[in-house]
Amino acid sequence: MADDVAQSRGARVMNTYLVFIRVMPQLALLFIAFYGFARAWNWNLDATGACVLVFVLWGGAELGDLVRGALVSIPAIQYESAYMLGLTPWQTFTRVILPQALRRLLPGSVNLSTRIVKTTSLAVLLGVVEVIKVGQQIIDAHRFDYPQGTLWVYGVIFLMYFIVCWPLSLAARALERRWAD
């Protein structure tokens, strides 16, 4: 996966972290953080805390790998041209490499952020009171008055996720068009 960066000890540690986080289902990570830590070391994270921890670690690993991919996809000649023109390493990175890498990073990172938003729905399984939980509570409270309510409540939840994710992909598409090279 990331053989080319696995040189220093730091790189090996990060590589292990990346592989570990990526092969695990997010639900398993959530259960480890919430139940596993409490059982093993008596770390009693509250449900929201466990979710924040897992999503930070998971999002960080995935985004880090995207950034790595974007950086290594820049042809070596771009670095070499900059070297020949006398640019410093910092100038090369900020003026030449980063602007190109950011463009290549954009589609993947937007995709990732919508995935993270959608995956937060798993938090309900740790008992976090988030949109799905509230929706279930509304459905249960009005089960007998509005037996058809289930569809509508989940429909509204769908809309709420849509409202968060749709602008992200719109913005990404607009940026991609403006940056087209």
Next chain:
Amino acid sequence: MFTRSRTNTTRRQADRITQPDTAERFPGLRMEGVTKRYANADHDVLHDISLDVPRGKVLVVVGPSGSGKSTLLRAVAGLEPIQGGEILLNGDIIGQGRPGTKAAGYAPRPAALRTRIGMVFQSYDLFPNRNVLDNVTMAPVLVLKRDKRNVEQEALRLLERVGLRDRADAKPHELSGGQRQRVAICRAMIMHPELLLLDEITASLDPEMVREVLDVVLDLADGGQTMMIVTHEMAFARAVADEVVMLENGGIVERSDNPEQFFTHPRTRRAQEFLETFEFARRHRG
């Protein structure tokens, strides 16, 4: 990406002071015993290459693939550290190697030396996020700290010379391959390099675009630009060269300051065979 070890640089500067002045400030590029070996390799990619490119002259390097010609150019450029020998530009040591010099990464060469050499590569040279004018003006403004207005005017004059003034606002992806290479030449030339290195700059171009690029190079040669050119275009090599050298397996096979003679009557058997591979006699009878 550019690894530069401080101790290495200091040692290098000390060397320069104690160095006996063998070069006597030879005007042009001088390679003395340049040797290049990759880490864990059992033979040299370049072995003890000594060559001169006098100021204002054009040296064309030819040879089969894997002969080391591109590596030699890259060693001069500082993109490949050398493990033996010395490279001098107008009397200043720009590269020096001894056995054990690290084989990977770029040579520890300060920006002030790097900017004295221009280089154009086979492709993907231009920075795709900047337009043509910005590509050309970037280094003079950023590295040489020249006045931006001034640089832009000079850049436009250079683009005019290669017939691309009207494309100054275009992004590299909007240009043809031949146009891109001409811009890349302008970007190197605006630094007024003492030496221009061209590494197979037409190898990835369609045949009809090769000419427009090579005409620009011929103009530069007429203008007295010192150049070292690696190419597979033998007709072009013959037209532009003041000196020709043929490499194979990291060594010099034949060197000639009479290109006409080299291309028609090479002295060595190996050079003859190599040049014959570019000729096609009518063989198929339909």
